Amino acid sequence: MxxxxxxxxxxxVEAQEPVRFDRAHFAEYGEYALIFEVVYFVLVPDYVAYMDIQQAINLEILRRFEMEGIKLGYPTRTVYMAQG
Structure with a gap:
């Protein structure tokens, strides 16, 4: 997987316009995550367009992960309280 x-x-990323995909790699193991690096270039000098494209990519990643059954883990912490 x-x-x-x-x-x-x-x-x-390639489904977005106007974007040029550069690379995507499994970069490293994090303390609580598998770290992927994705590099792409938005081909218009407009910050709002950049943010709209970034949001569309991030939402599509979530949708595809859900569709593929890829679960996102969230760091949790268990706190034990001493009695007495």
């Missing part, structure tokens, strides 16, 4: 994620990220 993890090996398919870079290709999935490429598809998601």
């Amino acid at each position: 993890v090996s398919r994620i870079p290709d999935m990220l490429r598809e998601i």
Whole structure:
């Protein structure tokens, strides 16, 4: 499953306009996560357009992960209280 994620990220980014995909890699193991790096260029000098495209990409990543059954883990902490 993890090996398919870079290709999935490429598809998601390439579906956006005006964007040029550069790369997507499984970069490293984090303390609580698998870290992927995605690099793309928004081809218009408009910050609002950039933010709209970034949001569309992020929402599509969530949708595709859900569709593929890829679960996102969230750091949790258990606190034990001493009695007495």
